[in-house]
Amino acid sequence: MKIAKVLGTVVSTQKDPSLQGSKFLLVQMIDETGQVLPDYEVAADCVGAGVDEWVLVSRGSAARQPLAQQQRPLDALIVAIIDTVSLSNASIYSKREASR
């Protein structure tokens, strides 16, 4: 999975019928030092992520594993809201501190 930050939303009314009810979030990829990368995904969301939160994004067929996503033409899914990212000698991110 990749670490990403929620930037905003993508809205579509004309779409594959199976996607009715899906919410699409635009997320920006974050590197292993906590910096933003010039890469993004439009991902479906199954955990209720909000703008500026850091999340884990799964890509490929992984995005269709949860029962509610099966048989939808999805290749990216937000699967977790991140609490902390900790390296051996440093903390890169803490949701509690970020939301102060």
Next chain:
Amino acid sequence: MKIAKVLGTVVSTQKDPSLQGSKFLLVQMIDETGQVLPDYEVAADCVGAGVDEWVLVSRGSAARQPLAQQQRPLDALIVAIIDTVSLSNASIYSKREASR
């Protein structure tokens, strides 16, 4: 999924028999700030997208989830026509304004 803009069409008569009736669109990838990227896909279309429209493209096995696409050797599919792309503090794209 990735945001992309429809550029044109790719036509083929000599192809895998399962692809008869598939329409192939050439789409250019768009980045998270709305700029065009030096990357593209030739994608099948299940939503009736037209030239210059912004769309969502799913890649990989996601492209074969809709019933009509199953068992076709497709790895890219236009799954939605985008109405709006909105960040927390800005609107990147609005179909209504783009089509004026």
Next chain:
Amino acid sequence: MKIAKVLGTVVSTQKDPSLQGSKFLLVQMIDETGQVLPDYEVAADCVGAGVDEWVLVSRGSAARQPLAQQQRPLDALIVAIIDTVSLSNASIYSKREASR
């Protein structure tokens, strides 16, 4: 799918038994303006493509969708010979003109 141009062939006698009878073509990727990219695939061929022809290449599990390719360890397949690539204001490729 990606647009590619057939460059040549890769021959192997010692291979997974399921690949007996597969023909492997070396194809060079082409970008959305018709220029060659520094990227290639060795792809199986199910449409009888020839050297210098432009083709559509599907990658990933898409390559194993046609009945004859199932259960072969393939991740790239030529699925169509391209007749034309047309943008809204220009023609990038026409097989008829290319073969004159």
Next chain:
Amino acid sequence: MKIAKVLGTVVSTQKDPSLQGSKFLLVQMIDETGQVLPDYEVAADCVGAGVDEWVLVSRGSAARQPLAQQQRPLDALIVAIIDTVSLSNASIYSKREASR
């Protein structure tokens, strides 16, 4: 698979229910000469890898092959702890020497 080095952990309480009990490790990719690459994955772990160990990471649907990982929305899994990486004329890594 790719060679990677375990850097730390990613913790999440709000996640897809199927991921309860999964441990997510942040791993940094290593190139074929033993240097770190500017690329990483957040991977589930099924072998008990620890910080600074070199591991093999499988990506894509491979991550869901072990029974315990099936139907989880995972696209990266640590599948092995590396003992040695040996080229024809040099040793790039030896776990025994690294842990001295």
Next chain:
Amino acid sequence: MKIAKVLGTVVSTQKDPSLQGSKFLLVQMIDETGQVLPDYEVAADCVGAGVDEWVLVSRGSAARQPLAQQQRPLDALIVAIIDTVSLSNASIYSKREASR
């Protein structure tokens, strides 16, 4: 598939149980002109490839198509030992000449 050259081996004793008996080879990717690329894979081998041989590597779910590899968490497999790579006007590689 990609063309690659076998560089060496990766050994692991602590790994997913399904991988017992798998041999992992470190292979360096080769481009369409025969030059080495700064990219590699650690791939399982089902054809008995040796150091310095050129091989075809399949990635993704293709790696698990051969019966012996099914349900192993593999995303890369050596599927063929290359005899020749021939372009329309040149030979890039011949196993016979390389092994002299």
